[in-house]
Amino acid sequence: MHKAIARIFSRSILTLKFGQIDILSKRWACHDFTRDTIFALSSGHGKCGVAVIRTSGPASREALQLLTGWQRLPAPRKVTLTPVSCPKSGELLDKGLIVWFSGPRSFTGEDCCEYHVHGGPAVVRGVLQALGSIPTLRPAEPGEFTKRAFQNGKLDLTEVEGLGDLIHADTEFQRRQALRQMSGELGNLYQGWSRRLVKALAHIEAFIDFSEDDNVEDGVLIAVDEQVKRLRNELAQHLTDSRRGERLRDGVHVVLSGATNAGKSSLLNVISQKPAAIVSPIPGTTRDVVETMLNIGGYPIILSDTAGLRASDDPVEMEGIRRAKERQGDADILVVVIDASEVPLNKDALLNHWQSLLCSTSQAENLGDVIIVLNKVDLLTQSALISLQELCEGPKIPPVCFLSCHTGQGVSDFLDILQGSLENICGDPLEGSPSITQMRHRLHLTSCLDALGQYPVYREQDLVLAAEQLRVANRQLGSITGKVGAEEILDIIFRDFCIGK
Incomplete structure (x- = not known):
């Protein structure tokens, strides 16, 4: 046995x-x-009201006594107001709050101390230099506090x-x-x-x-x-x-695609509320992919403006079109932008028109990942707009939004449709099993x-x-x-x- x-x-x-x-x-x-005791600024850099400096390791006790002059340590996890001084010169550095964490009941599992001092750069620098003057302490490497928490x-x-x-x-x-x-x-x-x-x-x-x-x-x-x-x-x-957790963590890829001068760059600027892309009446202005990170209803998106799709002999524009089609194929949500004033008032012709702008047959079949934007509706008559809206109803048509980047009409409706697509892709991370x-x-x-x-x-x-x-x-x-x-x-x-x- x-x-x-x-x-x-x-x-x-x-x-x-x-x-x-x-x-x-x-x-x-x-x-x-016997392992090193580390220290670092744990709050953000720059001027602030309060800065938090943390130590972790067996010499945290010694460092605290040297900087405060205490003979006995305070009770763990209790906030204490005390002067903080340089251990070499005795010069007063600041008056702050001290929190002592006795291991293993601490974030890292080791003896830890937090110094809550005023957030001026000179104060922070003085406390860090004072800790650095103690031979048993050294500056922490990036992520080392969390690494020790894992190791312990x-x-x-x-x-x-x-x-x-x-x-x-x-x-x-x-x-x-x-x-x-x-x-x-x-x-x-x-x-x-x-x-x-x-x-x-x-x-x-x-x-x-x-x-x-x-x-x-x-x-x-x-x-x-x-x-x-x-x-x-x-x-x-x-x-x-469907990779919903990864998409939520890294950002959902939303790609603006369509023919030249359909208004893709204008839509990018309207949504991002800044001139992120150059807008010009000259066809083929956008030659490369322009990206911007946005927050749409709590969901992160990577919004990409791409070169207009058309036949071209210009090698630079051809490369831009190749990149546009490549990005279009990788999109989580594809937004097809069409000039409403150039749309044929025939349902079959309309379907053929938007499907010709797709580089993937799977995108044409999976309508949940495609949004059609009919831009420049301000150039249409009321009767033409009504006729166009009637044509865009039916099971074979993906979500359609009528808007004008020039007047702002319909932009909020587009954002609502986009947010609905994001909800379908990412869901609510608090519901169901973790992703x-x-x-x-x-x-x-x-x-x-x-x-x-x-x-x-x-x-x-x-x-x-x-x-x-x-x-x-x-x-x-x-x-x-x-x-x-x-x-x-x-x-x-x-x-x-x-x-x-």
Whole structure:
């Protein structure tokens, strides 16, 4: 039996070599009191009312006593007003608020201190220089506080990424998604799958090594097969999310396309409320892709103006048209801008006209990703406008907006239609299960699903090879959260089967 347990441990410990994080090393790091103590300005740079300077590490206690002259530390997580002085010269630097965090009950899991001082550049510089004069302290590297929080088990990788996304969130829905991920929902989902995989793997390992001793109940392998099948279904459903979380995080690509002089650049300027693109009556003014980042109803978009589509012998314009078609094919939402004064008052001709402006047949079929904008309606008579509106009704027509960039008529209607398309693509990040937000997650989840798909194939051939597929799948999940362990398998074996009783 002891040899069998050794075999299980030797097989399981290999997972540490292939995972991104060595859990054992990570746990030892929590007790490494010889590591450097770091400090940095944690609030924004520039003049402000209050600046926050943070230290983390074993020498935080010494630094606090040197800068304040305290013999005894204040109670943890209590705000204390005190003078802050240079430890070398004794010169008063400022009078600020001090918050002491005793490890492991801190953001990084180490002893930490926050100095809330006045935000003038001279004050901040003086406090940073004072901390830098202490030999046991050094300036923190970018992201090092969060890195230590991860190493000390305060955050997993998904929570770290959520924190980064929250800091860089520009829109309301980006904030909601990042906050949900930082709170641990995404990591909990993946860790729940990992725990089920570890349990299934432990049962297979037990069956391989102990079934001859009649210590393993009948039906264990059938239960494992059912568990793997359920996990495959859940993973597959999680992956078929149309990349809504990634689009919300990075921005939805909205491309303005159409013929020359249809008003694409004018529409870009009207929406962005600034002269982002050159507008000219000369056809072919836009030769390259002009991009601007916007917030539409809480959703981030990357709005691109492209070269007008037409036949041309100009090599520069031809390159611009090539780039326009390439960007059009990559669009999440394609906005086809058409000069309303040149639209034929015939439904079939109208359909052929806007479909000729699409470079992809899939875009012509998936009308939810296309919006037609009929610009320059101020040039139409009322009867012509009514006739055109009647032509644009029907199942084969995507959403149509009548507007005038010159007068502003219909622009708010266009923004409402655009926001509706964004809601369909991104949804509400607070509803349903948490979304995949990183391409890194998607790649590991796809590899995990592939390994689970191989399990039934190897299950019929060799149980050891089938178990290896579960181990590969679990490593992929562990690579997302940064938690890849081996001792969990042994714990479950002894807990569930009472081997050696």
